[in-house]
Structure formats: structure tokens, C-alpha cells
Amino acid sequence: xxxxxxxxxxxxxxxxxxxxxxxxxxxxxxxxxxxxxxxxxxxxxxxxxxxxxxxxxxxxxxxxxxxxxxxxxxxxxxxxxxxxxxxxxxxxxxxxxxxxxxxxxxxxxxxxx
Amino acid sequence: xxxxxxxxxxxxxxxxxxxxxxxxxxxxxxxxxxxxxxxxxxxxxxxxxxxxxxxxxxxxxxxxxxxxxxxxxxxxxxxxxxxxxxxxxxxxxxxxxxxxxxxxxxxxxxxxxxx
Numbered sequence: 001x002x003x004x005x006x007x008x009x010x011x012x013x014x015x016x017x018x019x020x021x022x023x024x025x026x027x028x029x030x031x032x033x034x035x036x037x038x039x040x041x042x043x044x045x046x047x048x049x050x051x052x053x054x055x056x057x058x059x060x061x062x063x064x065x066x067x068x069x070x071x072x073x074x075x076x077x078x079x080x081x082x083x084x085x086x087x088x089x090x091x092x093x094x095x096x097x098x099x100x101x102x103x104x105x106x107x108x109x110x111x112x113x
Numbered sequence: 114x115x116x117x118x119x120x121x122x123x124x125x126x127x128x129x130x131x132x133x134x135x136x137x138x139x140x141x142x143x144x145x146x147x148x149x150x151x152x153x154x155x156x157x158x159x160x161x162x163x164x165x166x167x168x169x170x171x172x173x174x175x176x177x178x179x180x181x182x183x184x185x186x187x188x189x190x191x192x193x194x195x196x197x198x199x200x201x202x203x204x205x206x207x208x209x210x211x212x213x214x215x216x217x218x219x220x221x222x223x224x225x226x227x228x
Contacts, residue, residue, distance in 0.1 A: 006155075009153070034216070036219075041221075041222075042221060042222070043117070043203055043205075043219035043220050043221045043222055044156075044203065044205075044217075044219040045219070046216045046217070046218075049216060090155060090156065099161065099163065099169070100146075100158055100161065100171065100172075101158075101217065103148075103155045103156040103157075104155050105153055105154060105155035106155050
């Protein structure tokens, strides 16, 4: 079984400040971890993924995520937030042998001008 | 342009009236999947398909049917819709092999309201 938790429904941050969107996971074996972003009235778009290797993964639009095996976390980060980053963010977990990705409940990020 | 398309984008119907939501991808992906998105629940998988003529239940399959007769198409069928199927539906596709580890490409979504 696999599951993912996004403990914050809403995150507010001022433009120019660093942002963090939290994600923790549970999976047997080595996890495959993903972040997706959803803008209003759009489908989900892939941001980045961790399969193996360097714990710091860089993705689209200046986002990065840090894999922490001991804390079973995969938090999404950006050094300087933009108003255009305001969107709904989903974390997802899978496994090599899995036929499914399991998504979290989503975190609404609002960047205030 | 590589894309996943869904039709219709918006649909209002009544309880019990059969409907089909179409999904098509032009990336020659083996794996296709249907999700529903509900506030506070995130995305939940309804059905998925590893390839043509191979489909399997996801986490919330009750009340839905699918078919995969061609690689590019994966329609979602609601034989007798009920109000609890009011939701936002997404189709997605990816290369198979390790679907649990591949980036999925999502369609724009279909907002369904069942009265």
C-alpha cells in the first residue's frame, strides 16, 4: 500500500519570500515521488520527480524538492515566490512495481503581492 | 502538439441518463487512467489501462465503466449517473513499463454535474 499526506490545505506567502509546500509519504520499498501543479480550469502539469540519486531535485519554473528518507518527506520549495506561482499543488507517490500513482489532497498556494 | 483531450469539458445531466466522456491522447502512450477530483480528497483513481484491451479497477470504480479498444482512446462510461458522481474528471496517460514511476500527462478536465 502507498499513501501521501499534504498537511496544509492552504499556504500563503508574500511575493519574493521563500515558499515551502509540505508532503510526507508512506510506501513499502523505494518510493517514486512527484509534484504536480494545477492552475485554475486546467489539468495537472508535471513539475518534478524523484526516482533515485541526488536528494535535491530541480524542476520547472524554479521549483525544487528535497527527498528526506528518514523523515519520509518530499517538500516542495522555491527560493523566491511569484504571484504567478499561485495554484493548487499535488504531491504523488508510486513504486517501481506499482501500476498506480497515489495523490495527496492538494495544497492551495497563494502568493500575495 | 502532444496532448490529452477530453470531451465534453462541461456536462449537466440528470440521474439515470447514460453518458460517456471521451479521452484521446496522441503520444502513443500505453498507460491511460481516469481520476476524479473532489475538494479535500485530491485525485482518486477510477480505472486504468495498461494497454489495449487491458483495464483494471482503481480506488473508486463503483458506478463507472471503461473500455480500451484502441491505444489512443479511453472513454469513461456512466451507465446510470447519480448525484454523488458530480465531480471534476481527469484523463491521464503515460508510457507504461513502470506507470508508478512515470510522468503522467493530464487532459483539461470534464466538470460533470448530475441533478
